[in-house]
Amino acid sequence: MMHKCHPGRCFEKDTPEHARVCGKGFPFPVTPVTYFDEGISRVRYRRRGPEHGKVVPYNEYLLLKYDAHINVVSTNWAAASTPCQ
Numbered sequence: 001m002m003h004k005c006h007p008g009r010c011f012e013k014d015t016p017e018h019a020r021v022c023g024k025g026f027p028f029p030v031t032p033v034t035y036f037d038e039g040i041s042r043v044r045y046r047r048r049g050p051e052h053g054k055v056v057p058y059n060e061y062l063l064l065k066y067d068a069h070i071n072v073v074s075t076n077w078a079a080a081s082t083p084c085q
Contacts, residue, residue: 001055001056001058001069002054002055002056003022003024003026003027003054003055003056004054005020005022005024005026009023009024010022010023010024010026011023026053026054027050027053027054028044028045028047028053028054029044029047029053030047030048030049030050030052030053031044031045031046031047032046032048033046034046045057056069056071057071058070058071
């Protein structure tokens with residue numbers, strides 16, 4: 001599934017076109033390996049190129065079992081108790 005920014009969900013509806021930045025963090029940065037990012041307390045999944053930056057994280061088992069998309073993001077337990085920003 002590819003992420004598409006929507007006014008109201010990713011940025012304010014009245015934000016000018018040149019100032020729109022996705023509030024969900026898309027596109028994700030290109031990285032050759034999966035690693036834990038201490039700065040945001042989340043796992044950064046491998047992205048092979050800029051065209052993969054808008055692929056939404058998913059779990060193949062859950063996708064097939066429930067025939068629905070479920071966004072799966074790993075985090076550490078301490079950071080899970082604090083609100084996301």
